[in-house]
Amino acid sequence: MATVTLNNVIKRFGVFEVVHGANIDVKDGEFVVFVGPSGCGKSTLLRMIAGLEDISGGEIAIGGKLVNDVEPADRGIAMVFQSYALYPHMSVEQNLSFGLRMTGNPKADTDRRVKRASEILRINELMKRRPRQLSGGQRQRVAIGRAIVREPQVFLFDEPLSNLDAELRVQMRVEISRLHKELGTTMIYVTHDQTEAMTLADRIVVMRAGHIEQIGRPLDLYDNPDNQFVAGFVGSPKMNFISGRIVGHDVHGVVVELAGQEKTRIAQPLTGAAPEAGSKVMVGVRPEHFGSAGEGDTDLVVRIDVVEHLGGTSFLYARTANGDDVVIQRDAANVPDASEITVSVRKSYLFDEKGLRLR
């Protein structure tokens, strides 16, 4: 087990900078997830920790030891790849033991490690099979097994579940979570799927365009996002954004008028400096924070386009008078028949024109 520290880590491809000074402290035994849209630099960051990609600036330390110039094999890490990267011509057993055999590890110890990994991942019956004779989930288990036999200080996962179907993804997610509890090893996991991030992580690192937008525990990010990007990225369905304008202040705080609905005003307490009256803002409302008319601060008229019934919960896909799309969460028993309804906003977030949170 080990800590992983990234200090102002930069990555450039030629003149093009793709990671702009990342600072992250991963604690011993922690499960940290790097999440962000495609091309945000999260995989590059992981590959820099693994040593598969050179770093252009900054420092990376694993277990307190600077590893900038240390070979990948000597960093005490093991990596699970998106495409599994199994050796196609070897059996599962050979895949697991290959690295140990090549480095002259004693046979008894190799056998012990392979046996332990196969028991942990319940792949004992697959040991003689080749990768092509395995399902996607089984292949991924073998890939994880290959990482386990190395007995690393840190596990690195590069989008390990993205090639699996939805059902298997949920199953493997639980298995990885169980594995973390069982091994207690530091794990760094890259995904573009915010649900994976929310369910697996002790802490999440949200990235966009090579920048770290926010680091925090899953529910902290959900309840207290620093900016509009994090607010929109974390949560499913996404947070709704309705354009508005500051019209003044009252005893409750700053008063925002929603675009296209002059009579709908939302008061939001702010501890920091409030923007001037007339400033444009974005009002963020999570789907579950819409209530029935008269329940919350203010009422908003929306036209319902589509209703999705998911069993206990339903989602109403609607549009405001100004044309902003919104998703409203309701109990299945509480779905209105009318095509136009009035909803209240029980809780909202304010973001300025640059997308920064107004607190």
Next chain:
Amino acid sequence: MRYQNATAYRFLAPYLLIFAIFWVWPIIDSFMISFQATRTVPWRFAPTFNWGRLIGDPAFFNALKNTLLILVIQVPVMITLALVMAVLLNSPLLKARGLYRFAFFAPVVVGEVAYSAVFRLMFNLNFGIINKLLNSVGLPSVDWFSNVTPAMALIMIAVTWRWAGYNAIILLAGMQSIPEDVYEAATLDRVSKLRQFFFITLPLLKPVIVFCLVLSIIGTMQLFTEPFLITERGGPGGGTETLGLLLYRQGFRSLNFGYASAVAYTMAGLAIAITLVQLWLTREPK
């Protein structure tokens, strides 16, 4: 559906007709000719005339021996060389990769007569650059065209020069289809580059290597140009005569088409047999 098929076949008919006349029929006809005595007109049916002669013909066994000797020595050497060239071409350290790729492939597109003429000049006893190079390091000149062993070596060198690059390009394509992350996983497993080559690249490249071997075996069984043009019709004294050359000599110089057909079918049969044995030896375990 049946009507559509009929229409399709009507469109295909001109091609199929030409294919049948100029491709299928000669194959069948030559097989039938191999059972005829064709040294005198009129030809007559004599099933054992050519095939019987084949079994006892020293010229045939000489050509067979030469062909198989070239096959056994030249093909493995060429494939090994092609593999080395493919590894070099695949190296990220190599600059001007496109230029090398072109250079390695160029011998295939050079005219056979031109390349043979250049080889004859290069290996000339008195003024060839090869003998000059041998002399410069203190070795005596070699008469490449008058002695059997150097002449066979010359044929093998020429064939290797011509086809190694071609095979290297095929092997390179195979190498580039091996996913990079397999090597990355091996790097993390502390496997050295050399061991990665022997334990990952070579096994994964096996189907492509087998493909190159099959192509080379078929090509060598039909070898004609080099012994015809470089060592002047299989010289010295038939020392480099191959089955292809024997076929040509019998068919187009002696006009003994029956015997030439029997040789042709023997060549094809041997190529198929050797290829099948080789495919069986290199088959994937289930």
